[in-house]
Amino acid sequence: MSWQRKILRVDLTAGTVTPEPLNMEWAMAYLGSRGLGTKYFVEEVGPGVDPLSPANKLIFATGPLTGTMASTGGRYTVITKGALTGAIACSNSGGYWGAELKMAGWDMIIFEGRSPKPVYLLVRDGEVSLEDGADIWGTTVWHTEEHLKTKHQDPLMRVSSIGRSAEQGCLYSAVVNDLHRAAGRSGVGTVMASKNLKAIAVRGTKGVGDIRDPKAFFAATKAGKKVLADNAVTGQGLPTYGTQVLMNVINEIGALPTRNHKDVQFEGARDISAEAMREKRPTDGKANLVTNQACFGCTIACGRISQLDNGHYTVENRPQYWGASGGLEYEAAWALGAANGVNDLEALTFANFICNEDGFDPISFGATVGAVMELYEMGVLTKEQIGIEAPFGSARALTFLAEKTATGEGFGKEMGLGSKRLCEKYGHPELSMSVKGQEFPAYDSRGIQGMGLTYATSNRGACHLRSYTVASEVLGIPIKTDPLATDGKAGLVKAFQDATAVFDSAGICLFTSFAWSLVDVAPQLQAACEGDWSLENLNVVGERIWNMERMFNNAAGFTAKDDTLPKRLTTEPAKTGPAKGLVNGLAKMLPEYYAERGWTADGIPTPETRARLGL
């Protein structure tokens, strides 16, 4: 077994902390992290719950491979009903915090209720207590981590916290750990703020042991690491360029959403690409990229550490931003850049720092800036309302809005609504590039058709991390499919969705799946854990998790009508590139997908499907 078999239940209303045994029957059916945490959530929380009410719960869950030597085994998941979406939310993060929690002896923490005053949870192995958070409430993520390490005189402590944006009600606030790794999407940080919970500080010295078959485990994890090292994407592309390796690739195939999805190619893509991050700046002779960095246990190391040009307008005379910190990943570079037509790499990096410092999702934030810029160009929003002139391409508007969103001041409060509520408020709901209230990431579904179905059916609203068919449609992993065709995409999306649920639930990083399939994961799990973790069973577990999430959303009021795309993507053809003239073919793919899933024409799992999956 590599579960710790223990969870913490924290009643914030009563101020109590209670250890419980992990439900091993559920672990056998839902594995861990995303799957097992969601099982606890749907069993304990009614689907109609208001996300920001005390009745909502917030679960931090590790997986069976978290805190082991399996490559990338450092992940954890935050599960709740999303503040942004009202759907099941499940945001995954790396860094070191998840492994620290597991090494402290806990598989999971369940927070319930609402504290009467700001608090943080202090976990030192089995000693767990709620502490007064008055000193850190109203401060940033970066300040909170430094303050707690100093206060407890423990530089080895790992901290996960929320920033000021969450406290101010920004609906896409994140939970940030280790300064710049985040459970970023769906507003899980906003839910944490609603509970008056500022941070979770963890020090774990017990470790993770009781590997079922250590010899087989070392053999399987070593073989897995070799596959990652030998693969062109995980062995070379990601460590050298990060996920930003995609910027020029996606632009060339005409799937880089630009200026709120008005265009599918960005003339400034090169300026904000991985290649640009590595070039010496003419201003100070240094490159934006300082180094790459791994999360806990990761042998890929795709993370970016960047340093700003001290003379750039964003940080002139602000030395607190001169040091190196978490740099641009592809999704953030797209959302802060192409989505708004901004090609100033330093401005994007600064906005990304602010997203980390005050804990909000750069994807939803950047996409909301895109919508605001379109409304500004239409004359619906004015300079007086926004506080700055905000045409597409304005780096100054981008960084101005980032700082306002961080603190919730002025127009920052409106920004925190997210694009769906903001566009509705100003009379143009059609301009929100979102599904189920959550903004699109960096792939235009006119140029990559499968991603349209991915977004429309994602259980947490528009998201690329629920079925990354880009791997197949663009990179040819595991097999190349035509990005412009809809044929066969229903089955492809289902297969990716189910497999992804297993990767997320094991406690490893989804990026391993550029090189690994479940064939590589199964022996690692089987050697570490008791139970049946054969390929056959893992396929069923993944499908079970997907259907469980879907059934929660259905019960929460989501129907087939919500499996949709903004009409811009289904009625306005791409203007340039390989997809020129195409719209997304969702109407054809969706019924095929429901059939593949064993769901009714209304998108409801049939009794036969539920029985087959034990739901």
Add this chain to the structure above:
Amino acid sequence: MMNSLHIDASKCTGCLQCEMACSYENHGIFATSKSRIKVFEFHSTGRKVPYTCTQCAEAWCMHACPVGAIHEDKATGAKVVNETTCVGCKVCTIACPFGTINYVADTGKVQKCDLCGGNPACAEACPTGAITFVDASWTGLDRMRSWAEKLDTTVKTA
């Protein structure tokens, strides 16, 4: 021939595979807190630096120990703690200028790197070559080679 651990911090990504390998080798558990090698991350510069005992030829810890609990393994050159003899007085932790020998509260003894008897688990686990186990007399070889490569030895003609 004797080998020693060689650390090239510029190759370290901060993955902590070395710390897990060390704790598993010595404690049978994945616990970075029990590791004898530590990776330090310097956030404002982005640097990650693995650090552990360099096995001093004249080891302060060994000379300071009042009960003779630290001896040299002649085969590997490692200075090794005999847990049976160690009384947990911590004098060695004060004597070591580098901080690489530390008291373990759980056992009441000190621990330090012992080179795993000649096959260090950290070097084996390191995915980037930041930690290697090389000829103790030639730890500078890679750096010499990189400078040598820069020398211009082409024949200049007029």
